[in-house]
Amino acid sequence: MIDMVKLLLMGDKARRDRKNMGVISVTDIRKIFLSEFGKTFSSDTRLTSADNDMRFAVEMQKKRIAQKGLWLDYDFIPRGHNNAGRNYNDVFTDGKYAAHMSSGTCTFKRVLKKGDRLISLKKLPANIWLMIMDVKNGDRVGDDIYICPNCGKPSPIKELIEGCRSCGTRFKMDELYPKVSNYNIVRDYSMDKSEIFPKYILPAILFGLGAIVLSIIGILIALAAGIGSYLKGGSTEGSQMVMGVFATIIGGAPVYGFMGAGLFIFGRLIFDALKAMPLLQAQRTRTLFENVMKPYGQEYMPDFFIGRTIGKVKTVIFSDNPSELPFYKGKDLPSDAKDMVDIVFRGAFRFDKVEVSGSKAVVEGEIYSEVLYANGKNSNRNIGVRLVKDVTKKHGLDFSISTYQCPSCAASFDAYRNKFCPYCGHEYDMENDDWVIEYIR
Ligand SMILES: [Zn+2]
Ligand SMILES: [Zn+2]
Structure with a gap:
């Protein structure tokens, strides 16, 4: 508890420093993220340190937990040989944006309650992996579209800085970047x-x-x-x-x-x-993905693919209406999906098939996960997935797919949440821009 308070204070301090300096470092965003994420399920705390896609996944999960009449809480308690966290050098960039991997050890504590009754308690020595997106050069991204963190409508970044065209909120660049775009809580086998x-x-x-x-x-x-x-x-x-x-x-x-x-x-x-x-x-099957996909560009890095895929799979599983999601073309979900309230990635994605024929890439594999059900049962479960993508279409690291300009009416909208243009109803085919899930089982 004391440690948790310390972590929270660290987060606040990092936030103050950021205000003073006007710049937030990739290391600080980790602290802020862990402090916000430790409160987000059990309170109204907003995940300001996460990007639009990740916030969406968390929103869906919070809704599921609330519908089941449950209360879930995460805690990240400092522990282990790397509790301050460290960033890795394998940063990749498209010139305008950069993706940083960061990891750090802690004790992950999760509590699930129904009313006053504790129905699941988990304590795990964990490594928290984050993928953090940052701008390399603020001037060069002014025309890029960004989802307004306040109202959810898309605007060019330079307009958000002057005032969102929909809600008028003004942002500083450091309130838009860097952002955590996905996370993984993985058992830490190392010990101090x-x-x-x-x-x-x-x-x-x-x-x-x-x-x-x-x-x-x-x-x-x-x-x-x-x-x-x-x-x-x-x-x-x-x-x-x-x-x-x-x-x-x-x-x-x-x-x-x-x-x-x-x-x-x-x-x-x-x-x-x-x-x-x-x-x-x-974990060794990663090389299969690397060997087949590397020629198509750096956005086909296995860590990047796995992180994004897990985020999407969670969003689909926790969604009330998966068929409205642009990145899901599957039919029925497995029968236990509607009772899942939390999914923890066990750190490995097994690639069973990675193929490109013509312009279409296909990936089949299994996500090694630990699934928490509404009745408090917590068990290992591999989640099978199949994804497809058109590899001839390039996309940058800015996830411009999140904001999409409708070819039919030219309006921009948040394409991560809407399969159909909210203005003219035109169907958006995400497969051109990003991996689309064909099944989850
Ligand atoms: Zn706005
Ligand atoms: Zn339209």
Whole structure:
């Protein structure tokens, strides 16, 4: 709780610094995001640090949680070897915009309640991965269309800075960028020194000590039995032999105890490694995507694809009306989809098929996830997906697909949320601009 408060204060401080300097760094946006995201499900806190697409996914999920009469809360508690977070150098850019990957360790705590009743509690040592979008050169993006963070209507960036043409709100450039465009909460298998002790060393020591205590008790019992039979004056041969064997076994217990302790540590390491194995195997299939898609441009980076795909899959699953979403061409969703209230990515996407024939790219695979259901059940579930895209159409990193100019009436609208132009009803085919989901199962 104290840590959470600290994190919140850090967020506020980062916000103040940003106001003072007029610039917000990619590192600061991480702090602000975690502090906002920790409150967004359980309160009216707006995700100002997230982009339009991500805010939409969260809105859909909040609606689902509310419809089920549930209360969900996230907490990100500082922990681990990288709790301040770090940005990676594999930034990619299209000249105007740049995508930064950032990761940092913490304890992810999630609470699900129905009324006052706790129905699910999860605490996970986690790595929070963020994809953060930033402008490289503010002057060059003035004519690009951006969804007004206040009213949701599209305007050119330079107009938003002077005042949104629909609602009049004025924005500073640093209120528009950088923004978190997607996130992943992934189990952190790494441990710092303070975590290795309770998980491996302490149980091993207890194991060994237990064995020593047992052996002392055993020796005492054996001694008592020997003395007893001696006092009875009967033949002591048989009982001496039994006692001898017994004493050997019991006397050796500390040795076995510590051997056992060693095996315990070893076994636990193996067990943890086995649990991570399917994820690592799935992770290796990334090269399939890389090899096939690389020639078509840097926007076909696996991390970028996976992050965006998970965001869309969540939006579809949590949506009341998936058929209205431009990035979903599928039919019925799996029967358990309507009871899902949270989906945590387990860190691996298994690519089963990546093919380009003519202008059409097809990707099939499975998202390794942990799904929380409305009844509090939390289970591992792979979510199968198939996506298609026209690879001859290029798009920049600005996600200009989010705002789309209708070819029929020339009006701009938020194409991430509307399949049909709200002005003339023209159907928008997103496949030209972005990956479209053909099924989820
Ligand atoms: Zn506006
Ligand atoms: Zn139109």
